[in-house]
Amino acid sequence: SAVISQKPSRDICQRGTSLTIQCQVDSQVTMMFWYRQQPGQSLTLIATANQGSEATYESGFVIDKFPISRPNLTFSTLTVSNMSPEDSSIYLCSVDKGLSTDTQYFGPGTRLTVL
């Protein structure tokens, strides 16, 4: 398994500001992902955080709005930029330890409210 922590656990932000969410894993992992869960909705993949290279974004998500860093194999950040109330969601980090385990583990999430 993997133990994943996220900071902050929740935040309330003003429109137009930016928030950086941190994700820390207790062991080196190959793949790290960022998901968004809008109120009452399922999870949508934002991007795959690649170590040492630019993140791979899903359709509908762009780097200018959701810049991602992955400086090493245990840590990643997601920034939500120029926030609006529509960005109010839970943001979840997840990790995949490799195809042999075929299991993805999730962090506790960051609950973001934008006023």
Added chain:
Amino acid sequence: GDSVTQMEGPVTLSEEAFLTINCTYTATGYPSLFWYVQYPGEGLQLLLKATKADDKGSNKGFEATYRKETTSFHLEKGSVQVSDSAVYFCALRGSTDSWGKLQFGAGTQVVVTP
């Protein structure tokens, strides 16, 4: 593309009742299938998984069988408890997806009353 369809909720049950949550999928090849659970105010936890046809995943009294012929992975529990109240997500990982990306269903809220 790959997709997952779950029965809509909320599903409200009495304690000790039988629970079934239907999940069907569309995918090429042989995907891996998962059930995740999200308790109130918490993140997602892996509940069980199955990686090939006819496999049965089980955990905490929950079971689901990978049915290739019906493209289904229904979740069942014989006797639910109040503590099983949560949102349950069915998900798949495509066999052709080397990046490990998960496709989630919409989620089914389950409410168990004493």
